[in-house]
Amino acid sequence: MINQSNKTLNTNITKLVNQPYKYGFSTTVETDIIEKGLNENVIRLISQKKNETDFLLKFRLKAYKKWKKMKCPEWAQLKFSEINYQDIIYYSAPKSKKKLSSLNEVDPELLETFEKLGISLNEQKRLTNVAVDIVFDSVSIGTTFKEELAEQGIIFCSISEAIQEYPEFIEQYLGTVVPIGDNYFSALNSAVFTDGSFCYIPKNVKCPLDLSTYFRINDQQSGQFERTLIIADTNSQVSYLEGCTAPQYDNNQLHAAIVELIALDNANIKYSTVQNWYAGNELGKGGIYNFVTKRGLCAGANSKISWTQVETGSNITWKYPSCLLVGNKAQGEFYSVALTNNYQQADTGSKMIHVGRETRSRIVSKGISAGKSKNSYRGLVSITNKAIGARNYSQCDSLLIGNLSNANTFPVISVQNSTTKLEHEASTSKIGEEQIFYFLQRGISIEKGIELMISGFCQDVFTELPLEFAAEADRLLSLKLEGSVG
Amino acid sequence: MINNNTPILEIRNLKAAINTNEILKNLNLKVYKGEIHAIMGTNGSGKSTFSKVLAGHPAYEVLDGEILLNGTSILNLDPEEISHLGVFLAFQYPIEIPGVSNEDFLRLAYNAKQKFKNEPEVDPLEFFSIINEKLKLVNMSPVFLSRNVNEGFSGGEKKRNEILQMILLDSELSILDETDSGLDIDALKIISQGINTFMKEDKAIILITHYQRLLDYIKPNFVHVMQDGKIIKTGTAELAKELELKGYEWLK
Numbered sequence: 001m002i003n004q005s006n007k008t009l010n011t012n013i014t015k016l017v018n019q020p021y022k023y024g025f026s027t028t029v030e031t032d033i034i035e036k037g038l039n040e041n042v043i044r045l046i047s048q049k050k051n052e053t054d055f056l057l058k059f060r061l062k063a064y065k066k067w068k069k070m071k072c073p074e075w076a077q078l079k080f081s082e083i084n085y086q087d088i089i090y091y092s093a094p095k096s097k098k099k100l101s102s103l104n105e106v107d108p109e110l111l112e113t114f115e116k117l118g119i120s121l122n123e124q125k126r127l128t129n130v131a132v133d134i135v136f137d138s139v140s141i142g143t144t145f146k147e148e149l150a151e152q153g154i155i156f157c158s159i160s161e162a163i164q165e166y167p168e169f170i171e172q173y174l175g176t177v178v179p180i181g182d183n184y185f186s187a188l189n190s191a192v193f194t195d196g197s198f199c200y201i202p203k204n205v206k207c208p209l210d211l212s213t214y215f216r217i218n219d220q221q222s223g224q225f226e227r228t229l230i231i232a233d234t235n236s237q238v239s240y241l242e243g244c245t246a247p248q249y250d251n252n253q254l255h256a257a258i259v260e261l262i263a264l265d266n267a268n269i270k271y272s273t274v275q276n277w278y279a280g281n282e283l284g285k286g287g288i289y290n291f292v293t294k295r296g297l298c299a300g301a302n303s304k305i306s307w308t309q310v311e312t313g314s315n316i317t318w319k320y321p322s323c324l325l326v327g328n329k330a331q332g333e334f335y336s337v338a339l340t341n342n343y344q345q346a347d348t349g350s351k352m353i354h355v356g357r358e359t360r361s362r363i364v365s366k367g368i369s370a371g372k373s374k375n376s377y378r379g380l381v382s383i384t385n386k387a388i389g390a391r392n393y394s395q396c397d398s399l400l401i402g403n404l405s406n407a408n409t410f411p412v413i414s415v416q417n418s419t420t421k422l423e424h425e426a427s428t429s430k431i432g433e434e435q436i437f438y439f440l441q442r443g444i445s446i447e448k449g450i451e452l453m454i455s456g457f458c459q460d461v462f463t464e465l466p467l468e469f470a471a472e473a474d475r476l477l478s479l480k481l482e483g484s485v486g
Numbered sequence: 487m488i489n490n491n492t493p494i495l496e497i498r499n500l501k502a503a504i505n506t507n508e509i510l511k512n513l514n515l516k517v518y519k520g521e522i523h524a525i526m527g528t529n530g531s532g533k534s535t536f537s538k539v540l541a542g543h544p545a546y547e548v549l550d551g552e553i554l555l556n557g558t559s560i561l562n563l564d565p566e567e568i569s570h571l572g573v574f575l576a577f578q579y580p581i582e583i584p585g586v587s588n589e590d591f592l593r594l595a596y597n598a599k600q601k602f603k604n605e606p607e608v609d610p611l612e613f614f615s616i617i618n619e620k621l622k623l624v625n626m627s628p629v630f631l632s633r634n635v636n637e638g639f640s641g642g643e644k645k646r647n648e649i650l651q652m653i654l655l656d657s658e659l660s661i662l663d664e665t666d667s668g669l670d671i672d673a674l675k676i677i678s679q680g681i682n683t684f685m686k687e688d689k690a691i692i693l694i695t696h697y698q699r700l701l702d703y704i705k706p707n708f709v710h711v712m713q714d715g716k717i718i719k720t721g722t723a724e725l726a727k728e729l730e731l732k733g734y735e736w737l738k
Binding site for chain 1: 541542543544545564565566568569570574575577580581583584585586587590591594595598599602634651655
């Protein structure tokens with residue numbers, strides 16, 4: 001019977017895509033927390049704990065005031081129960097007795113946690129050639145390769161440290177790309193952000209290492225609100241990687257981050273993310289609510305910002321990495337693979353705002369939905385009247401696995417300029433019963449078949465990932481696809 | 487050794503349904519090695535259902551009867567296992583697979599078979615020389631290898647691709663479901679040549695077709711007429727000619 005066989009097919013695929021989450025363990029460390037709840041006092045307390053300047057405190061309080069007046073956006077194709085903001089811990093940090101002067105002083109329990117996650121903080125293991133900043137719940141616990149980078153004038157540290165050590169950068173740039181009141185979650189983040197990474201690449205420097213931040217949520221009740229600020233000065237170049245995991249808890253946890261990128265004349269920033277937050281169980285219980293605002297400003301002429309993301313985790317993903325192309329001939333790129341399964345929901349895409357002359361942008365989005373998940377692409381390409389000769393190419397492809405998943409595309413194009421060249425392509429395909437039967441009839445197993453179809457589907461995006469990440473992304477997807485089928 | 491008297495395929499009183507709709511009603515058929523059987527019949531007589539059931543398609547439910555491959559039942563086997571045992575189905579409508587190159591697909595299928603036979607799997611280079619030889623047999627250009635499986639192929643190219651796979655996998659029992667439909671006369675000749683070169687003493691082929699013209703190029707040992715889910719008449723190649731003249735009505 002067809003219904004029955006669809007059921008078999010769906011169970012097979014579910015089994016296949018449903019590999020157990022490997023990073024679901026939690027670490028027991030003594031923590032310093034601020035009681036749950038959000039009010040002005042909590043914000044003052046965070047600021048005080050972090051020993052911040054008046055500038056930051058004002059910044060936070062202004063954001064809090066704005067946030068209180070705002071409403072949670074409802075336009076996304078996402079359904080979730082209301083978030084109780086008074087039930088979240090906004091500050092949770094592993095207790096440390098004194099300021100760490102070297103990574104060797106980091107709590108061994110924490111080091112072990114990250115070893116387990118495959119991230120080595122040990123500088124002797126320079127295998128991966130990546131400098132890492134580690135954020136555990138609310139604080140950064142260490143940054144590798146700091147001195148080597150400093151020799152070239154590169155600043156790579158936690159944002160808390162930057163607030164103390166480089167206030168001039170913070171005051172000049174923080175909140176300039178993503179303004180405090182940009183949206184509900186950016187206002188929330190601006191009020192309560194606790195840590196994140198800061199990076200400055202000086203003029204004419206090509207960063208010799210890939211820089212990376214690894215975000216780990218550990219505490220069950222805490223939210224993670226981190227902030228990343230990357231500034232690439234004239235003629236500089238940097239490749240930045242971001243990875244994330246969280247333990248397996250039954251409750252939903254909030255992650256509301258902001259990433260701001262600034263590229264001056266001729267600067268080039270490549271920002272890659274492999275997001276593998278806990279996605280909830282097969283019934284949709286638990287998992288991270290991921291509400292992230294990522295935006296890059298191509299301020300200088302000939303500057304370039306490229307976003308690449310592989311989104312496999314989170315119960316809810318709400319994320320639109322964008323580029324403001326202000327400098328003449330600036331370039332923006334967005335490459336994305338979003339895989340959703342079970343009851344996961346992803347509403348993700350990009351915005352390309354063309355302001356400068358002859359600016360160019362490219363969007364390649366691949367959405368894969370399995371199980372009963374919902375996967376939406378939402379994008380905006382806006383060409384303003386000053387952007388003479390602007391070009392955009394967009395490609396949005398959706399792949400459905402099984403019969404119960406859902407894919408949507410919501411592209412918005414606004415052109416105020418007759419010299420524009422713009423292309424938009426979209427496709428929807430399905431891994432259906434007939435395709436699988438075709439593979440099977442040729443003696444190819446269902447795992448191999450689906451793996452082949454998915455890697456073919458994602459190829460355009462995977463080639464954009466830095467080498468270390470391409471391997472990780474491949475592993476991640478095959479992890480979700482590997483396994484036995486009854 | 488298989489006893490010469492054991493048919494490669496024996497179907498006994500087969501009843502099968504899709505969506506509670508009984509399509510095959512008491513089908514009986516015996517095919518021996520070295521034989522080519524043609525199955526003809528009107529639209530909806532159950533020919534394609536028969537081929538899908540034989541290949542183990544999960545949408546079809548076998549209600550009763552038996553399918554024996556070399557004397558062993560394959561009723562409880564997965565399509566993958568049936569394929570490994572040497573059953574090949576050339577699809578009436580070959581499936582398009584976006585994002586997967588024909589070459590990768592063919593190599594994967596070939597290696598799956600090698601693995602099943604406990605023989606070494608081949609790397610892409612070795613495979614390229616193997617497939618190149620086979621391409622010539624169906625007059626296909628190597629360009630097809632780098633294109634996605636059946637994507638943007640013309641009707642004739644898709645059918646040639648099916649025959650290419652049959653030759654590559656060297657199947658023992660091949661069911662060709664309307665491989666001739668939608669082909670022009672040149673393509674029909676090429677495909678028939680490919681099939682004739684492929685056919686050997688130790689193999690068997692079942693041709694499902696509407697038209698006699700295919701049988702001008704491939705000589706069947708038997709022609710069966712299928713009607714309402716069972717075989718109602720069996721004859722030689724002459725029967726096909728008679729059907730071409732008279733249609734199916736006179737058999738009712």
